Amino acid sequence: MDQILGNLSLLFEFPVVNVKIILDGVMIGALFALAAYGLALVWGVMNVKNLAQGDFVITGGYVAWWLSGQGLPPLLGVPIAFVVLWGIGWVIYKLVISRVIERDLFTSLLATFGLAIMIAQLLNLMFGSDTQSIQLKYDTLYFFDGFVDVPIAKLIGVLMAISLAAAVIIFMKTSRMGQAIRATAQDARAARVLGIDTDKVYAFTFSLNSAICGAAGAIIVMVWVIQPFYGISYSIRAFVIVTAAGLGNLPGVIAAGLGIGVAEQYGAHIFGIGYQQAVAVLLLLLVLMIRMLQQRRMRQSLK
Amino acid sequence: MNTKNIIFYVALLVLTAIAPFLFPDFRTQLATLWLMIVVAMTWDMTGGQMGYNSLGNILFYGTGMYVAAVISIGMVHDVGAYTDAGRLELMTFTERQYFVGAIVGIIGAGLFCSVTAIVVGYVTFGLRGPYFAIGTLGVAIAAGELVSNWGWIGGGQGISLPVYPGNFDVGKLFFYYLFAGTGVVLFMFLKWLYSTRFGAAINAIRDDEEKAEAMGIHTMRYKLTTWAMAAFFVGIVGGISGFQLIHFEPLETAYQTTNLGIFMVVCVLLGGKGTLWGPVIGAILFHFIKEVTWNYFLGWQWVALGALIVVTVVYFQDGVMGWLAHRKPQSPRL
Numbered sequence: 142m143d144q145i146l147g148n149l150s151l152l153f154e155f156p157v158v159n160v161k162i163i164l165d166g167v168m169i170g171a172l173f174a175l176a177a178y179g180l181a182l183v184w185g186v187m188n189v190k191n192l193a194q195g196d197f198v199i200t201g202g203y204v205a206w207w208l209s210g211q212g213l214p215p216l217l218g219v220p221i222a223f224v225v226l227w228g229i230g231w232v233i234y235k236l237v238i239s240r241v242i243e244r245d246l247f248t249s250l251l252a253t254f255g256l257a258i259m260i261a262q263l264l265n266l267m268f269g270s271d272t273q274s275i276q277l278k279y280d281t282l283y284f285f286d287g288f289v290d291v292p293i294a295k296l297i298g299v300l301m302a303i304s305l306a307a308a309v310i311i312f313m314k315t316s317r318m319g320q321a322i323r324a325t326a327q328d329a330r331a332a333r334v335l336g337i338d339t340d341k342v343y344a345f346t347f348s349l350n351s352a353i354c355g356a357a358g359a360i361i362v363m364v365w366v367i368q369p370f371y372g373i374s375y376s377i378r379a380f381v382i383v384t385a386a387g388l389g390n391l392p393g394v395i396a397a398g399l400g401i402g403v404a405e406q407y408g409a410h411i412f413g414i415g416y417q418q419a420v421a422v423l424l425l426l427l428v429l430m431i432r433m434l435q436q437r438r439m440r441q442s443l444k
Numbered sequence: 445m446n447t448k449n450i451i452f453y454v455a456l457l458v459l460t461a462i463a464p465f466l467f468p469d470f471r472t473q474l475a476t477l478w479l480m481i482v483v484a485m486t487w488d489m490t491g492g493q494m495g496y497n498s499l500g501n502i503l504f505y506g507t508g509m510y511v512a513a514v515i516s517i518g519m520v521h522d523v524g525a526y527t528d529a530g531r532l533e534l535m536t537f538t539e540r541q542y543f544v545g546a547i548v549g550i551i552g553a554g555l556f557c558s559v560t561a562i563v564v565g566y567v568t569f570g571l572r573g574p575y576f577a578i579g580t581l582g583v584a585i586a587a588g589e590l591v592s593n594w595g596w597i598g599g600g601q602g603i604s605l606p607v608y609p610g611n612f613d614v615g616k617l618f619f620y621y622l623f624a625g626t627g628v629v630l631f632m633f634l635k636w637l638y639s640t641r642f643g644a645a646i647n648a649i650r651d652d653e654e655k656a657e658a659m660g661i662h663t664m665r666y667k668l669t670t671w672a673m674a675a676f677f678v679g680i681v682g683g684i685s686g687f688q689l690i691h692f693e694p695l696e697t698a699y700q701t702t703n704l705g706i707f708m709v710v711c712v713l714l715g716g717k718g719t720l721w722g723p724v725i726g727a728i729l730f731h732f733i734k735e736v737t738w739n740y741f742l743g744w745q746w747v748a749l750g751a752l753i754v755v756t757v758v759y760f761q762d763g764v765m766g767w768l769a770h771r772k773p774q775s776p777r778l
Contacts, residue, residue, distance in 0.1 A: 429575060432575075
């Protein structure tokens with residue numbers, strides 16, 4: 142308890158600490174937002190709640206890590222992870238997801254939970270259970286007399302995340318396929334009547350989602366660490382963000398992503414690093430409860 | 445109940461009683477089988493009969509384990525001092541201390557979990573469909589994380605309990621009969637419960653909650669009661685598991701969200717949701733498959749189990765009972 146109070150007072154005595162925490166939070170939050178955007182896409186378009194989201198992220202990380210171990214420049218790992226995870230996503234769609242789209246919501250949740258376990262265990266078998274990361278040979282920038290350190294590698298990672306997000310958004314707004322995806326999300330039956338091959342759209346959406354996750358993972362492995370069983374915590378965070386922001390609300394997803402990143406960093410600072418995961422999960426419960434109270438109020442207004 | 449049924453049930457009861465002597469090499473596996481049967485049946489109470497698919501029932505398993513351990517240790521020693529590393533001299537328990545502690549601890553675990561279910565349920569039962577599943581999963585993960593940071597009960601290192609005093613083989617029998625006894629009591633309780641108005645009410649909640657509420661069923665009260673009853677039994681088997689395992693730690697054994705937490709759901713789906721016998725058959729099938737994969741796909745067993753989950757959910761969701769009902773619609777249900 143004393144330690145928690147001490148950590149709290151540190152925040153007020155040295156305001157620079159806040160800057161560091163917020164910067165760290167925003168940088169990791171950008172990657173959470175990326176994974177959450179993919180989840181919102183799949184959820185909105187095909188009504189599948191993908192609990193294997195975080196495991197796609199980790200798989201992408203391992204692809205990039207393995208490639209850099211083979212001597213490839215680490216930054217090249219991001220596009221390659223994108224392509225590889227696109228393929229994995231397509232195979233998973235054809236084998237599993239295409240068969241659960243029409244079923245009730247719990248089915249997709251459970252099926253993707255099974256997938257999550259499978260992917261995590263396969264990664265564990267292939268790469269072992271140690272934490273891994275890629276060390277980039279870039280300098281670190283220092284601000285405020287060295288109190289705030291920003292590794293250039295992290296900056297590059299965030300910039301890549303932002304440009305990937307921008308590319309996906311432009312694609313969704315302008316391309317023919319993007320329009321088809323949005324039409325299917327609005328009304329799948331009407332889209333089918335108008336000649337859109339919805340099965341193709343679903344396959345494309347799911348592959349795109351897994352590719353986005355893969356690229357996010359390839360960025361994460363350059364700035365933080367990955368481990369086969371870290372996937373579930375990324376899935377939980379993606380769920381927090383999407384539940385808080387709602388479907389099809391892009392600014393909301395970004396804001397919630399950055400918000401959870403910052404909240405987690407503060408939680409880790411105040412309660413200790415061991416509580417970082419718990420903070421993410423407790424935020425999920427908080428968001429769910431707020432949503433529930435909102436819905437309860439709406440139901441009562443109908444009476 | 446006609447004579448044929450009575451003979452059937454008595455035969456099963458006798459088989460349960462003599463099973464550890466028929467297969468003396470598999471006593472621990474048989475005990476685990478009963479554990480699976482109990483958690484599957486309790487999951488089906490809310491998931492199958494009431495339509496609330498929880499992914500977080502493992503919360504009660506882990507909590508039961510810890511509560512039973514803390515009670516039985518706390519009756520003899522100071523818990524904080526006991527969990528401190530290097531205090532091995534505190535590990536001694538007399539035979540009497542062991543059994544009284546175990547029984548009080550296990551029953552206390554059940555009661556504590558019932559209360560936990562009411563508190564957690566009051567918050568989460570407002571959530572519908574997948575949000576309920578995600579919410580309960582969140583509670584279970586959060587509980588595991590918090591316990592692993594709580595130094596007083598051992599933190600991430602977990603707790604070691606005293607070893608069963610006396611013969612090792614007799615200890616195995618002791619735990620088998622504890623698990624099997626809980627399972628038999630639970631089965632008889634559910635057989636009775638599902639035939640009462642209470643059973644009809646929770647089925648009504650599953651079929652259409654709004655209509656059930658309009659018919660005058662106090663849905664929240666029924667939901668909380670059902671979950672509290674399920675949690676009581678999960679807490680009890682959790683407590684027994686703690687004593688059987690001797691040592692357990694929070695994330696991998698107690699709050700094992702991705703192992704037992706999901707296995708219980710798969711057992712129910714494999715056997716058939718919303719039936720009395722489905723969870724029992726499913727648990728037996730699942731446990732059998734699990735042991736086979738453990739023996740023949742060493743190293744790949746978890747991948748095989750993940751695949752089993754996916755295949756069950758995607759292709760075989762009605763389970764054995766659903767398949768039987770489809771094949772022979774006229775046959776009497778057990």
